[in-house]
Amino acid sequence: MRTIVDLPENHVKTLDILGKKHDVSRAELVRRAVEKYIESETKKSADAVDKYFGIFKDDPTVWGGMDGMAWQRKMRAEWDDRDAAIDARLKSQQSLHDHPQEDYKSK
Numbered sequence: 403m404r405t406i407v408d409l410p411e412n413h414v415k416t417l418d419i420l421g422k423k424h425d426v427s428r429a430e431l432v433r434r435a436v437e438k439y440i441e442s443e444t445k446k447s448a449d450a451v452d453k454y455f456g457i458f459k460d461d462p463t464v465w466g467g468m469d470g471m472a473w474q475r476k477m478r479a480e481w482d483d484r485d486a487a488i489d490a491r492l493k494s495q496q497s498l499h500d501h502p503q504e505d506y507k508s509k
Contacts, residue, residue: 407432 409417417428424431458464465473 414428417431421428421431426434459469466476468476
């Protein structure tokens with residue numbers, strides 16, 4: 403892809419000097435610089451993920467000292483217990499529809 407880039411004159415002169423030294427064009431130097439910049443930024447992103455992934459793994463104050471999956475199972479079990487308690491309470495209560503209805507015409 404072609405692109406137009408505005409560079410300060412001193413950068414252009416430096417690129418010309420480096421191009422002659424390495425026997426490559428100014429465009430090739432810019433392509434190499436862009437490639438190195440992209441690699442550097444990609445590595446920084448990967449390093450950040452590696453740096454923070456699992457940061458709480460050995461911290462006993464986080465998730466009650468459990469790993470993420472154990473914490474998730476514990477929370478879901480609490481939800482299941484809560485739902486079972488609600489279901490039991492609802493089953494013990496009768497709604498209006500559970501009572502025999504008198505025909506309104508019989509009165």
